[in-house]
Amino acid sequence: MDNxxxxxxxxxxxxxxxxxxxxxxxxxxxxxxxxLWIDSLQAIQIVVSIEEEFNIKISxxxxxxxxxxxxxxxLVEEYKGGKNxx
Amino acid sequence: xxxxxxxxxxxxxxxFLKREDKNLILDNLTGFDVHQRYWSGLTSAFPILASLTxxxxxxxxxxxxxxxxxxxxxxxxxxxxxxTQQAIRAYQICAEFRKRDIHTVIGGVHSSxxxxxxxxxxxxxxxxxxxxxxxxxxxxxxxGTIKKxxxxxxxxxxxxxxxxIPRYDLLKNxxxxxLWLNTSRGCPYDCEFCSVTNFFGKKMRNKTxxxxxxxxxxxxxxxxRILIGxxxxxxFVNRKHAYQLLERFKELNxxxxxxxxxxxxxxxxxxKSLFNAGCQTVxxxxxxxxxxxxxxxxxxxxxxxxxxxxxxxxxxxxxxxxGIGIWGAFIIGLDNDTSQTFKTIVxxxxxxxxxxxxxxxxxxxxxxxLRKRLMxxxxxxxxxxxxxxxxxxxxxxxxxxxxxxxNGIIDSMKQIFSEERRxxxxxxxxxxxxxxxxx
Numbered sequence: 001m002d003n004x005x006x007x008x009x010x011x012x013x014x015x016x017x018x019x020x021x022x023x024x025x026x027x028x029x030x031x032x033x034x035x036l037w038i039d040s041l042q043a044i045q046i047v048v049s050i051e052e053e054f055n056i057k058i059s060x061x062x063x064x065x066x067x068x069x070x071x072x073x074x075l076v077e078e079y080k081g082g083k084n085x086x
Numbered sequence: 087x088x089x090x091x092x093x094x095x096x097x098x099x100x101x102f103l104k105r106e107d108k109n110l111i112l113d114n115l116t117g118f119d120v121h122q123r124y125w126s127g128l129t130s131a132f133p134i135l136a137s138l139t140x141x142x143x144x145x146x147x148x149x150x151x152x153x154x155x156x157x158x159x160x161x162x163x164x165x166x167x168x169x170t171q172q173a174i175r176a177y178q179i180c181a182e183f184r185k186r187d188i189h190t191v192i193g194g195v196h197s198s199x200x201x202x203x204x205x206x207x208x209x210x211x212x213x214x215x216x217x218x219x220x221x222x223x224x225x226x227x228x229x230g231t232i233k234k235x236x237x238x239x240x241x242x243x244x245x246x247x248x249x250x251i252p253r254y255d256l257l258k259n260x261x262x263x264x265l266w267l268n269t270s271r272g273c274p275y276d277c278e279f280c281s282v283t284n285f286f287g288k289k290m291r292n293k294t295x296x297x298x299x300x301x302x303x304x305x306x307x308x309x310x311r312i313l314i315g316x317x318x319x320x321x322f323v324n325r326k327h328a329y330q331l332l333e334r335f336k337e338l339n340x341x342x343x344x345x346x347x348x349x350x351x352x353x354x355x356x357x358k359s360l361f362n363a364g365c366q367t368v369x370x371x372x373x374x375x376x377x378x379x380x381x382x383x384x385x386x387x388x389x390x391x392x393x394x395x396x397x398x399x400x401x402x403x404x405x406x407x408x409g410i411g412i413w414g415a416f417i418i419g420l421d422n423d424t425s426q427t428f429k430t431i432v433x434x435x436x437x438x439x440x441x442x443x444x445x446x447x448x449x450x451x452x453x454x455x456l457r458k459r460l461m462x463x464x465x466x467x468x469x470x471x472x473x474x475x476x477x478x479x480x481x482x483x484x485x486x487x488x489x490x491x492x493n494g495i496i497d498s499m500k501q502i503f504s505e506e507r508r509x510x511x512x513x514x515x516x517x518x519x520x521x522x523x524x525x
Contacts (some may be wrong), residue, residue, distance in 0.1 A: 001289065019311075019341060020339045020340050020364055021310065021311050022310060022340050025310055025311055035261050035311070036311060037311065037312075037313055039366075039367075040441075040508070040511075040515075041366055041411050041514065041515060042341070042366070042443065043407075044512055044515045044516050044519060045519050047516065048516060048520055048523060049523075052523060059514045060512045060513060061509060061512065064508075064512075080199075081120040
């Protein structure tokens with residue numbers, strides 16, 4: 001598995017763990033709000049898990065501004081690449 | 087030959103303000119969609135009726151909030167359920183079908199308390215819980231002997247441990263964002279503004295743990311991503327039963343929300359179990375932050391509730407620090423409320439970092455002690471049932487003006503759902519989840 005695919009898989013696993021939705025139901029283009037119906041509490045839990053998993057610090061606000069699972073992955077990539085918004 | 091199709095119809099409803107301009111303001115508030123989501127969906131009444139319907143009949147569930155009614159469809163019977171705010175629309179629907187010689191049945195909480203009125207508009211009125219009535223009613227329909235009314239009191243009491251899994255699968259095409267289930271009925275508190283105790287009784291009746299879990303598995307099979315809401319008016323009254331339930335919920339691995347009272351805030355072990363079992367948010371009716379008002383609301387457990395009142399802050403902190411958000415419910419228009427009450431509620435919500443809050447207007451619903459009292463005090467306004475939205479005023483308040491109530495709701499919601507508060511609450515919960523991860 002290349003790095004990008006690995007990260008997508010890890011982000012999906014985190015979302016699955018927090019939302020308790022089966023991982024197979026979570027697609028890269030799934031909308032957090034419209035398809036997975038993630039609310040603010042779950043979004044914050046996802047941020048905390050991502051920080052722990054990828055050893056980064058991201059602003060809890062940014063998760064409210066992304067729409068799809070892939071956009072969460074891109075956000076993680078940005079922070080891993082050096083963005084530090086906190 | 088008689089058609090075998092039965093339509094179960096939930097009439098169009100409006101549970102926010104009847105003013106479009108003000109609704110637009112609310113729609114645009116940050117995070118208000120979550121509030122709307124909690125007020126959406128259908129009660130389990132129709133899936134329950136469908137589960138009891140013999141296979142010779144075909145059931146169609148229609149939610150007028152999301153789909154139109156085809157009045158020219160060949161139904162043998164139409165059954166409409168209505169809360170008070172939906173009653174007028176329910177009567178209009180019945181009138182349309184009666185024009186077409188289709189037998190109409192009305193049930194639900196409003197017609198159970200306003201039976202005479204409902205019988206003017208529908209051919210048959212079902213009073214109270216329908217589980218032990220429905221099959222008899224259908225058999226009477228088939229035999230041409232259907233009655234003007236069926237009253238639960240004339241039939242054996244409903245034993246919740248015997249009810250079948252409701253046919254939630256019939257809701258599949260509705261695209262609901264939340265599905266409401268019930269594990270129990272009844273409430274011991276009999277609050278003045280609420281008709282639940284009058285309708286379901288003071289004694290709590292629970293489904294069995296196996297029944298509830300089978301129901302959840304059924305829902306998960308048909309709606310793998312849905313948020314489950316437990317519509318029980320107070321889900322954890324029987325704490326021993328609740329503990330057993332939570333143990334099984336852990337295995338079922340799903341997220342859910344429920345209604346409860348603040349007493350769970352003193353049981354730290356229970357709160358841990360609640361979080362581990364997937365509980366995400368609890369709705370707690372604080373109702374008022376004024377002791378005199380609380381005195382008026384509660385008949386049962388007055389002392390206990392007043393005792394809790396003094397310790398709200400600590401109890402809220404206990405619940406939320408276990409990762410469970412609180413959606414606080416407050417009522418405006420109680421006799422000791424003034425124009426300052428809104429500020430008290432908003433300040434409390436902010437100080438306690440409540441995840442969310444809603445403010446509804448005191449509403450003299452049929453079947454409540456409140457309606458009786460306001461009637462005696464000649465304070466009921468001659469408003470239409472359509473005005474019973476929980477956001478409009480239907481009685482003469484004592485110490486607050488109509489204008490203050492109407493403006494106060496919008497202004498308070500703007501503050502409760504402001505971007506600034508969302509960020510503060512997000513930070514608060516982030517710290518909580520970081521700490522929980524360290525445990």
